[in-house]
Amino acid sequence: MARGLNALIGLLTALYPAAVYFGLQYLQPRLIALILAALLLLRLALLRTDWSKPLLLAGVAYAGFAAWSNQAIALRFYPALVNAAMLTIFAASLFYPPTIVERLARLQQPDLPAKGVLYTRRVTQIWCGFFVVNGAIAAATALWSSFQVWSLYNGLIAYLLMGLLFVGEYWLRQRVMEPE
Incomplete structure (x- = not known):
């Protein structure tokens, strides 16, 4: 429930x-x-x-x-705040491992090899970059755009970009993490 x-x-x-x-x-x-x-x-x-x-x-x-x-x-500033919160969570996990992405990867593969730990660390860094850029765009649309543009970006485009990053990373992970 x-x-x-x-x-x-x-x-x-x-x-x-x-x-x-x-x-x-x-x-x-x-x-x-x-x-x-x-x-x-x-x-x-x-x-x-x-x-x-x-x-x-x-x-x-x-x-x-x-x-x-x-x-x-x-x-209008809530999406920027959410990006700042996500950046905080992901960035903190870089300093206090395991990283968020490593934790998620270990749900599927509990004995993640050292190569996988390095890979998930890099992916966590990429997500941090995404949250910086996406948060900046969310703040910019809050400050300088119409409600229509703000809604379109924060309610659709940002989610499509997140989905693209997620799917692209998953696709790449299948190739990078293949057993040798």
């Missing part, structure tokens, strides 16, 4: 740009921010690990600020 609810919350937060775009036609920014805060608090309550609590609390604080300001522009 908790796993399904967590997945639903993840989906709803992924739809955030579309919710802002369409929601602002009918709702005040404050209400959209409060819905985001409620989703993040629910996710926090369902959490089994401690490592992401500070990041979720930062998201709740951000949503609280957006609700307090009741300005549509405040809602």
Whole structure:
């Protein structure tokens, strides 16, 4: 039950740009921010690990600020904040291994060879670069673009780019990690 609810919350937060775009036609920014805060608090309550609590609390604080300001522009910075949080998680794992990507790889291959550990470290660095660039674009669209462009980039293009990186890395991993 908790796993399904967590997945639903993840989906709803992924739809955030579309919710802002369409929601602002009918709702005040404050209400959209409060819905985001409620989703993040629910996710926090369902959490089994401690490592992401500070990041979720930062998201709740951000949503609280957006609700307090009741300005549509405040809602637009959430994707940039998410990229900053993901960058923090991935970058921290470079300094406190195993890296995030290595942890994920070990779910499929528990005895990952040394070659695999080096490869997953490099992939984690690539994801860090992605989050820097994507976060910068998310912030730029929040500051200087129309709501339509912001919604298109943060609600579709950014997800397509993430998917492309994920699929491309998976394809490359199959070739790099082949047994010799």
